[in-house]
Amino acid sequence: MKSLLQKSLSRFTICTVIILLLATPLFYLLTKYFYAEDLREIVEAAQSGVPLPKTDLEQDMIVGIALQFVLIMSVLLASLILMLKLISKRLWAPFDETLRQLEHFSLEKEIPPLFTVSDIKEFNRLNSVLTQLIKNNLRSYKIQKEFTENASHELQTPLAVFQSKLDLLLQQPNMTQQQAEIVLSLYEVSARLTRLNKNLLLLAKIDNKQYTQMELIDIVQIIERTLPLLSEFTQEIKIRKEIQVTSFTIRANKALLESLINNLFINAVRHNVVKGEITIIITPNQLIISNTSSEEQLDKELVFERFHRSSEKINGNGLGLAIVKAICNFHGWGIDYQYNAGNHEFIINF
Known part of the structure; x- marks a missing residue:
């Protein structure tokens, strides 16, 4: 078993050797037409008995060295690009797989x-x-x-x-x-x-x-049935409904779904203002419960943490939204928090 450095160096060396071998004809042409061209003309003139031609060995040598330098640098650059784009990707594939495994890991599972x-x-x-x-x-x-x-x-x-x-x-x-x-x-x-x-x-x-008992539940029906019971706690808070579908059926545990709705609603009441408003929106794939509030935007990283309380003035044990998050995780739903124009929105994505 080799280290990453050893593997990288060995593969870079192999790439360089292969490209140099492929570039051998170029080195041959460079030697023939620059380094050996004048010498070949002198030898041919001597063998033919004609006067020696005028040559410029120094200029040909300089041009040849420059072209050779460019050719060698091109070979090294090509090897480096090949190494970084192709070979390095294969070398780092196990690391990418480890990251992918960590991204899908959850303590709850x-x-x-x-x-x-x-x-x-x-x-x-x-x-x-x-x-x-x-x-x-x-x-x-x-x-x-x-x-x-x-x-x-x-x-x-x-x-x-x-x-x-x-x-x-x-x-x-x-x-x-x-x-x-x-x-x-x-x-x-x-x-x-x-x-x-x-x-x-x-x-x-x-x-x-x-909670292993799962059944098909109509979100619209359960909201319509639950709201009259919950409205007793709203006092002067206005409840507004925006139901965009006539029926929306999901597979869930009924007790947990009712607990989720109750906790979101009670949270909206506790953190509301006098004569405020609670909006319940049902779309083809979402349940949104938002409320007016005098509080500033909540911290998305902490809002669903257990025992986290956004305000010490509000009675509660800081577990309501943590229960909502746990129920969503249990069913495989997504939950998000948004703050729009003074309204705190909790969005359940089914």
Whole structure:
């Protein structure tokens, strides 16, 4: 097994030798008509017994050397171009294949890429290091997922007990106003912890691909059925619909699709303004939910990250859009965020 440098030098040398061999007739013609032309005329005149012709050996020598230099440089240039365009492409093919494997790799799929074995030791070394790095990351990711799922399961019972104890406290006689306020604040904390635990458990189930039941669902129908229920939370926010198709059927898990719509809608309500607007657009291959907002453009790199919150003024645990992203990944859909004229748009590409 050779190094990349050794392979490149050996192939460049082979190219140069081949082109020099092909250029041998040119060197022969150059020698015949420049270097040896005057000498040949002198020899022929001496053999014929005629006066020697006038010659300019110095000029012919200079012209011949110049032409020889140009010819040699042309051969080297041709070898270099051939090396860079054709041979180098073949030499770097294993590296391009490694990049292609990495571009299609995803931690969520938990399938490590299979790198092609090369006869170049640097590429094999790179593939070996990448394989070990990916295995370590997959192991850490799996441990993290298992911890999240186990923790969420274990927290369900203590949270239920905590809330039941709060119910018993509220039923106690002679409770003062201050005590009631403390219990109510604990209720809010308990409700927030319950929502957080529920969302974490949902993410763990999505990551573990536990939602196996798939069916054909009409997006238009599910939007029309869900909106009246969600509109109760909008208060003075106006809902506008732009449905460009009468029917749009996709294959999906119904519970996850409803969760996706709910999270996008609740996000649009939370980050809206008083008397703002929510627009729902359905095209032949997209679902777009946009909302007016006083907030600036969000960071595309962070908007779908878990526990990321664009504003500390908004209540929430920062998992809503992360759940939306996980559901899209589970179904193989694309999701994008755009900011247009003060509107935050979340686009689902089916």
